[in-house]
Amino acid sequence: SQKIEQNSEAxxxxxxxxxxxxxxxxxxxxxxxxxxxxxxxRGPVFLLLIRENEKEKRKERLKVTFDTTLKQSLFHITxxxxxxxxxxxxxxxxxxxxxTLTFGKGTMLLVSP
Amino acid sequence: xxxxxxxxxxxxxxxxxxxxxxxxPISGHxxxxxxxxxxxxxxxxxxxxxxxxxxxxxxxxxxxxxxxxLKGVDSTLKIQPAKLEDSAVYLCASSPxxxxxxxxxTRLTVL
Numbered sequence: 001s002q003k004i005e006q007n008s009e010a011x012x013x014x015x016x017x018x019x020x021x022x023x024x025x026x027x028x029x030x031x032x033x034x035x036x037x038x039x040x041x042r043g044p045v046f047l048l049l050i051r052e053n054e055k056e057k058r059k060e061r062l063k064v065t066f067d068t069t070l071k072q073s074l075f076h077i078t079x080x081x082x083x084x085x086x087x088x089x090x091x092x093x094x095x096x097x098x099x100t101l102t103f104g105k106g107t108m109l110l111v112s113p
Numbered sequence: 114x115x116x117x118x119x120x121x122x123x124x125x126x127x128x129x130x131x132x133x134x135x136x137x138p139i140s141g142h143x144x145x146x147x148x149x150x151x152x153x154x155x156x157x158x159x160x161x162x163x164x165x166x167x168x169x170x171x172x173x174x175x176x177x178x179x180x181x182x183l184k185g186v187d188s189t190l191k192i193q194p195a196k197l198e199d200s201a202v203y204l205c206a207s208s209p210x211x212x213x214x215x216x217x218x219t220r221l222t223v224l
Binding site: 004032034041042043044045046049089091093099100101102103104105106 | 117144146153154155156157158161168169204206208210211212213214215216217218
């Protein structure tokens with residue numbers, strides 16, 4: 001089965017800086033990878049999906065990269081704001097099939113003013 | 114568009130009692146999931162439905178957990194009897210294809 005590794009320690013950065021979160025996986029390379037945001041007391045919210053043939057995907061201040069050689073995805077938030085403080089989860093589908101996801105533990109991001 | 118609805122939001126029970134959670138997915142979403150999320154962990158899939166059929170229940174503790182999705186819309190997840198280690202947030206999600214849309218979750222505390 002797929003093992004997903006995300007930094008368990010919280011990432012603390014100052015407002016205006018770029019936050020970079022890492023998602024590593026150990027087994028097969030999935031057809032795509034997703035990133036979700038989760039605020040305390042709420043369910044995860046979908047942010048971005050990147051496919052295996054895409055090197056990079058952008059959405060407003062968010063950028064995701066997918067390196068199947070390194071078995072790694074990086075999630076960047078540029079010009080970070082205190083409102084970006086949350087836990088960010090990466091999720092991967094199984095080797096076959098497409099809708100079931102395995103989630104990482106998530107990394108908490110804290111943006112201070 | 115209305116989101117995924119779940120109830121109750123909070124539930125406190127004693128061990129060996131039973132509990133049920135309800136989920137109403139986004140209209141038109143054929144796939145419905147139930148996840149268990151323990152504090153500090155990512156969501157762990159318990160069961161996945163495609164319409165009213167079970168696609169994956171490999172991680173559902175079937176001796177105490179059960180779930181159904183009648184008429185391919187609403188779903189209920191039941192725990193009977195509850196154990197202390199069942200204390201967690203139970204999330205329901207629905208999906209049209211790849212992206213999953215989550216409800217707010219039910220926080221269960223087992224004393």
